[in-house]
Amino acid sequence: MSLRLILDLIARLALWLLLAPLLPGIINKVKAWVAGRRGPPVLQLYYDLARLWQKHAVLSTLASPGFVIGPAVAWVALAGAALLMPLGPAGSALSFRGDMLLLIYLLALARFCTAWAAMETGSAFEGMGAAREVSFAVLAEATLITALLALCVQTESTSLVTMLAPAAGAGAVLLAAGLFTVLLAENCRVPFDDPNTHLELTMIHEAMVLDHSGPPLAVILHGAALKLLLFSLFLTEAVLPLGQLSTLAATGALVGGVLAVTVGVGLVESLLARLAFRRVPLLLTTAFLLCLFALLMAWKGGAE
Amino acid sequence: MPGLFLLVAATGLGASIAFGPRCARLWLGLTLVGTAAALTAALGVLTGTPEWTWRSGFLVGGEALYFRLDGLSAWFLVLVSVVGGLGAVYSREYWSDAHNPASAPRGRAWWSALVLSMGLVLLCSNGLHFLIAWEIFALAAYFLITLDRAQRAVRTAGWVYLAASHAGTVCLFAFFGLLAAHTGGWELGPLRDPGELKPLFWLALAGFGVKAGLFPLHIWLPSAHANAPSHVSAIMSGVAIKMGIYGIIRFSGWLPVPATAGWVVMGLGAVSAVLGIAFALAQNDLKRLLAYCSVENIGIILVGLGAALLGRAQGNAAWGRLALAGALLHVWNHGAFKSLLFFGAGSVVQATGTREMSRLGGLWRALPWTTALFALGVLAVCGLPPLNGFVSEWLVYLGLFDAATQRAASVWAALPAAILLAMAGAMALAGFAKAAAVVFLGAPRTQAAERAQECGGLMRSPMLVLAGGCVILGLAPMLFWPTLARAVGSWNPNWTAGAAPAPLTALSAAQIAVALLAGGAGVWLWRKVRGNGLRRALTWDCGYAGPTARMQYTSASFAGIVTGWFGWLLQPERQLRRPRGPLPAAASEFVRVPETVLERVLGPVGTCVMRVSETALRLQQGRLQAYILYVLAGLIAMGMLVLLGGQP
Incomplete structure (x- = not known):
């Protein structure tokens, strides 16, 4: 491994770690703006993380060391998935055929570790959250794989750099709608989950981390922000033809795209109510069908 | 060279069958020697020794023994010998003489027989001997599954396994028999030309599929694996079902397929x-x-x-x-x-x-x-x-x-x-x-x-x-x-050449990085938590003062969402006692998921067959007059058939 690659990876990691907590701040600002409030500062999550990192932790008497190690492994998995993601004009530091599958399975590893840590406490609320998380992920993962297949067939390649460079073709709108829905589900945003609710019975992600505190909670919150940035980037790069633009334009399009997605999440959250849980599979199936149609269009487009 | 090791393996395992019931230590030693020798032979073939074949000068059942160890069978032999050896070690504590004085001695002998017969299945390149080894393998597995035969559930699981296994073996008899009839001999090997052999693949798929446990031929698998002693479950699930996979892969490689x-x-x-x-x-x-x-x-x-x-x-x-x-x-x-x-x-x-x-x-x-x-x-x-x-x-x-x-x-x-x-x-x-x-x-x-x-x-x-x-x-x-x-x-053979694909190396690097970083991050966060100060308290659970263990999420509730989607297939049986009145005394919910294919499809079909047979049984009541009547009626019916236009 050359020195240059290591420096490249460190630079990327720093960029990811620093920028990720910005997104929840922007979403909250948008929500406050729609509601006519002033809202918390955009950098609020940074303050929270710094504060939590210094605090001492309270652990359940039932919890094993896995309660702390789980969030750490999940965070590593999410950061690893982020490093696999190409950054528009900067390309990817580590790219190989089939890297998109590693990305999907790293997300799965993060999910497993979060669910494991949630189950450590023996709490029914946390069990409920974990059960919902892993169950809805079945549909979300099928949707993601379908979206990846669509991109693979469209670009006739199986590595993220080449898959994400050109535009998504005829099925771009379908793909964007499907991926945006998956983004909302996987990041536990409205209409799948309400990050601000005070009723534990209706939560997914927040219910899983009820008993976490101090540094582990900081790691979990930062990991969630990384995941949100990862999905926004993926959506932007899948739809926009970044590979065909000049470096400056591509960077602008990338940043603009991620911002647009973030603002979109904020608007959805302001304008929609949370769905009843029995409707969640329905919405996810719709997202799956959207991606499936995108896949069929990609197939048809190439055949002509 | 592999031949020598295989001879040692066969001798070791054979001797361990003989000594198994009497001396547990000697059995363990012999089994380990045997499996280690088999492992060496298999690894030798996989790492470069040319494919090994051996044909005996004497006949067994009218056919000369023909053994072959090539890359594919060696690949599976590695698995058999590793799990065979490790399971033997495990069983010394798990199913020891002290806890199971009656069944432990015979369990040891059957274990060695199972490992030996699976090895023979992999080596035999003669249809007749393959079937013999296959049958010994099936029986050894049956006796291992039913080691704890005092329990009714174990006996039932054993019978279902034996019946399913033999249903598969019938297909294999037909497969090997038809194959021998077409090729004129029992010996097996690569055959490319005759297109008329193609449909035989379906017989092999069914026969080996039962053993492999592919859906919907898996009916025997859940209860057998659940009720067997755990070391037996391990070798059944980890290795024995792979023999079915071996059969499908082997014969789809050797024979033309549709x-x-x-x-x-x-x-x-x-x-x-x-x-x-x-x-x-x-x-x-x-x-x-x-x-x-x-x-x-x-x-x-x-x-x-x-x-x-x-x-x-x-x-x-x-x-x-x-x-x-x-x-x-x-x-x-x-x-x-x-x-x-x-x-x-x-x-x-x-x-x-x-x-x-x-x-x-x-x-x-x-x-x-x-x-x-x-x-x-x-x-x-x-x-x-x-x-x-x-x-x-x-x-x-x-x-x-x-x-x-x-x-x-x-x-x-x-x-x-x-x-x-x-x-x-x-x-x-x-x-x-x-x-x-x-x-x-x-x-x-x-x-x-x-x-x-x-x-x-x-x-x-x-x-x-x-x-x-x-x-x-x-x-x-x-x-x-x-x-x-x-x-x-x-x-x-067209896929022989080639170094490791480049992405595999990159993947391996990424895997190592993830492993190291995950371990490091886990330790680091744990130390950080300890350093910051750590307090233990009751699970918060949004303010419960005295949570009990029974308030935890159960396995059925955890799986509820997804099993709901598959309700059409799983058909869970529920027994629900709702809480009644202002101060309910007891309430319970019991959920059981039946083996749908076995209990909802095969069970009713079996019952129907039994009913029809019982009706037919009424014809046979042991009176001579009735039998004479049947013969007479049969003769008249045949005579009518001939008279009404049947050709002689």
């Missing part, structure tokens, strides 16, 4: 993967869950094999080779992590006396080793990086994705298979998050779980070895690529 074979195998594989794991998710019995998960993994292997068949049919496409490599690697991987998980389940059963997950919980404190090793196995079986399950699934996926991007004709099989595999993978994660969490985390739900004791060194060391195997296969898959390429090459 054009639709690849499509059917891939379809069956994808269905097995999704439905197998759906059943697994719904189980509340730890070992039944593991058993159904084997159906899923067999599905993954078959998807890879199906893609390989399609790839071979379409001009030996490179993606077929990737998929076959993934399937074969998954044979090893599943053998390693499933045996590990069954050994872990055995440790739980020994410590608590129950397999019901709703009676367990919080075992991590009493069983720290078992918990850690089981957790590792769970990560591997879910196909999560950086362990071995991910590598083989990744190879299969890559084969499917390549088939899709190259717009080969088989894309219509590859696309749905990839999507279904993704669903199965996510469901496996849900199922094993549930199993591991309900059994090992939280608070103990019963006193039995509270008083659990960790297993001893003889049970722990085989688990450690298997866990090490999972880690090495996961972190350094390219070390095993040359051996894998040899196994693939003996299936299709």
